[in-house]
Every structure is written in structure tokens, then in C-alpha cells.
Amino acid sequence: MSLPCLVIGNCNYSSWSLRPFMALRHAGIPFELKKLWLDTPEFHPQVAALGGGRTVPLLVLPQQTLWESLAICEYAADVNPALWPADLLVRAQARSLACEMHAGFTALRSELPMNIRARRRVSLSAAAQADLVRLFTLWQSCREAHGSAGPWLFGSYSVADAMFMPVASRLATYGIDCPPVAAAYRDTLLGDPHFADWQAMALAETQVVAMDEAGEPV
Helix, strand or coil: CCCCEEEECCCCCCHHHHHHHHHHHHHCCCCEEEECCCCCCCHHHHHHHHCCCCCCCEEECCCCEEECHHHHHHHHHHHCHHHCCCCHHHHHHHHHHHHHHHHCCHHHHHHCCCCCCCCCCCCCCHHHHHHHHHHHHHHHHHHHHHHHHCCECEEECCHHHHHHHHHHHHHHHCCCCCCHHHHHHHHHHHCCHHHHHHHHHHHHCCCCCHHHHCCCCC
16 A cells, blocks of 8 residues: 655745644654645646645545645544644643644744745844744743643644744744743754754755745745
8 A cells, every 4th residue: 555645845945844744753654755846837737736735735645635734734643643632621722722823923924934944134023023922922831831741832742843843943044032941942843853854855955936035935
């Protein structure tokens, strides 16, 4: 039986692709990896040929194709339920954080686009600064409540950690100062061996997308 295939964009830029990569790795699910280069004429026809959504990531299973990063992470958690906290209320809180990261923090994501190879400094808008305050508040609250159970947001690794992985990369790229508890959690994310594999793939890439050349969000 063929392995699932996770179809991703550039490791350097595609924050949406990074999240299910982390979840599948932590779930212990073997999978193949297929990369489609962003910002090329071939990208959209290649995605369309695979079925599912119109962008990456996609998880191509023998029976069907799944799309949307959080949905693929939920699939990984269905295969390995340890990817969500066992306690009902803690699990609900973890899902709340994962969904907020998936749908929110728009100013932060726009002004600090993921770019693993880069090291830059930028001036942030008031909206992006408010997003950072919210981010650090969430992280500190979770770590204070669950720090005794392990190094991740809720002690053990969960989908919530996978969802916040790209923002940890952004904090490193743009040299964002973090309060101590948030800095420790950021470093835990950046020290994940699975992220090290992704980072190595990003550093090996040479493509620079047009929006990055223009200094605009990607």
C-alpha cells in the first residue's frame, strides 16, 4: 500500500505546509513529501491535478485528498489521539488556540511573513504589536498552567504546537524580543528535531519569490 503524500510549497516560505509536516511527524505517520514551487506558472495546474483544494498543503491518501493545514493536522490526531490533550477541557482549550492561530494574527502574519533563510528587522504597526502581546499572553498562560507536564504548550506535544511552529520561525527571522516564558517556548519549538529537518530543506532552496524580492509579505 502506498504511503500518504504530503504536498507542500517552498519550505522557506510556506507556513501552511510546515504545520501538517510537524503534526504528521509527531504523530509517527510515515509519509512521502512532494514539493511544488510557489510563484511559478506550473504551480496552479499541478495543484489542480491533485484534487482537493486549490493550494498547498495537500495530503494525498490512497482513497482521497485532504486539504487545509488544520484539517490535515486533525487527521494526524485521529490516527494518533495523543496529538490532543486527554482532558476534555484542556483539549478544548488547545483547539481554541489552534483555531485562533489558524484564523487570526493577521497583522503579524502579514508584516512578518515566514522566511526561514532571512534575517531582517522591520517596524511593526500597532495591530501587529497587539498580535504579539496576545501571542505572548497565550503562551505564558499555557506554560504556567502546564509547564510541569512537559515543555510544550500543554505539556505534551499537540496540534496547537504545530500550529504555532511558523510564528516561532518568524520571531527568529525578524529578531523579535520575547518575554522570558515566551522565549523559552519559542526556543523549544525552534529546537524540535523535526523542525531542524524542515529548516535544512529550506536552507537548501534557492528560489526567491517575486514578493520577497520586492520586500513585501509572502
